[in-house]
Amino acid sequence: MSDLSYPVGKFTPEAEYPELRRAELVEEIRRLPAALRSAVEGLGVEQLDTPYRPDGWTVRQVVHHVADSHMNSFMRFKLALTEDNPTIKPYDEAAWAKLDDTRVAPPEASLAIVDALHERWVTLLGAMGGADFARTFVHPERAATMRLDTTLGLYAWHGRHHVAHITSLRARMGW
Numbered sequence: 001m002s003d004l005s006y007p008v009g010k011f012t013p014e015a016e017y018p019e020l021r022r023a024e025l026v027e028e029i030r031r032l033p034a035a036l037r038s039a040v041e042g043l044g045v046e047q048l049d050t051p052y053r054p055d056g057w058t059v060r061q062v063v064h065h066v067a068d069s070h071m072n073s074f075m076r077f078k079l080a081l082t083e084d085n086p087t088i089k090p091y092d093e094a095a096w097a098k099l100d101d102t103r104v105a106p107p108e109a110s111l112a113i114v115d116a117l118h119e120r121w122v123t124l125l126g127a128m129g130g131a132d133f134a135r136t137f138v139h140p141e142r143a144a145t146m147r148l149d150t151t152l153g154l155y156a157w158h159g160r161h162h163v164a165h166i167t168s169l170r171a172r173m174g175w
Contacts, residue, residue, distance in 0.1 A: 067110035
């Protein structure tokens with residue numbers, strides 16, 4: 001059986017992110033909204049409220065988490081592009097997933113956010129050059145300085161990771 005927590009494997013940063021690789025990752029970011037919509041298309045309330053794995057988030061929570069997480073990442077990009085090595089504000093993903101807007105709100109609300117957010121994010125990413133992708137921010141929970149090119153890779157993976165949570169659940173359940 002595949003790893004239900006990491007159906008596409010864990011994120012592994014690449015040693016370098018040359019221009020061609022960054023363009024591929026930006027394209028993944030551009031395609032995520034359609035992939036996420038497709039993953040949940042036709043699911044009913046019971047299916048949306050099914051955890052993708054035992055003790056995991058429901059499909060509904062995963063969709064809302066993607067919107068929350070990607071909004072945070074977009075803001076981190078903007079901070080890193082406008083400030084010198086800013087310290088970002090982490091957030092408690094598990095606590096956010098327990099809030100009512102994540103547990104009960106219709107997924108369409110977050111799908112619309114992801115659509116609009118990714119349109120802006122791709123515009124921002126498309127205007128960035130190599131020096132921009134080398135800019136950094138400090139992630140205090142990880143006690144690490146993060147480069148924007150690595151963060152781009154992380155969030156392209158993050159989208160694939162969560163879409164795979166939903167599509168692998170659908171395959172297992174025959175939905």
